[in-house]
Amino acid sequence: MIGMQYEVTLPVDYDMNIIRKRVAENGSKTDGFPGLKYKCYLIREKGVDGFEQVYAPLYLWNQEEGMNHFLFGGYYDQIIKSFGWQHVNIGIPLFHYFNDPFLSSRYVTETTGSISPELSLSNIPEKIRRMADGEMDITGQVCIYNPDKWRYSLFSFMKDRPQNIKDRKIYQILHISEGKEI
Template sequence: MTGMQYVITLPGDYDMDIIRKRVKENGNKTDGFPGLKYKCYLIREKGMDGFEQAYAPLYLWDQEEGMNQFLFGGYYDQIIKSFGWQQVNIGVPLFAEFDNQFLNSRYVMEITGSISPELSLSNVPRKIRLMTESKEEITGQVCIYNPDKWKYSVFLFMKERPQIQEGCRIYQILHISEGRSR
């Protein structure tokens, strides 16, 4: 599995209904996409979810061929045409768990951190999981790490809006596409 996300920061006065309309009209185009496990269409609204506005789709790919088809087969071209060239962040899931209510999730809390140099990394997964134990009712959780940068993001999926916490980002989920694996 591979995690992928690009975060498009939008001006503070950007009408987020434009993104809502875009997802409403086009979100289902990734339903059943080959090699995709899930695509979560995420937004942040200034004042409601934090200090900035953003469109930040999060992808979980079961097969790299699907990710390659998406990026190089013309699908990603719509992002380039609409928002310009974006940095696509790639990472490896450390854990990914979804319950039967996952597709009903409406919010995501992202917790980011760094993996510090240690003589043994064997306790890192346990340390990261401890951060998620006391969180609100979650319908899924994914930890994506990048050993090139030794950074990680934990995404906690919820049906109810979580409280904004220091060091966390809150996203609204506009749509979740469930892909098709081989």
């Protein structure tokens, strides 16, 4: 499995209804996409979720062939045409789980951090998992790490907007596409 995300920072006065309409009209086009496990269409809205206007889709790929087909098969060209060249972050899922109501998730929090040098990495997954302790009604979770940079992102999905978010980004989920195995 491979995690992939690009973050498009939009002007502060950008009408986020443009993104909502785009996803409403086109989000289902990635339903059933070969090699994709899930694509979550995420936004952060200024004054609601933070200080920026951001479109940041998160992809979880079952196979690299699906990711390669998306990036180099003409599908990613729509992002380039609409928003310009974007840096695509990729990583490896350290752990993940998705409960039955996952597809009805409407919010996700992201906690980021560094994996510090230690004599043993065996306790790292549990340390990261504990960061989501106290979050109610999590419908799914995935931790994606990049050993080149020793950084991770922990995504916790839920149906209801979480309260008292500290040191985490919060995103609204506009649509979740479920792909298919190749």
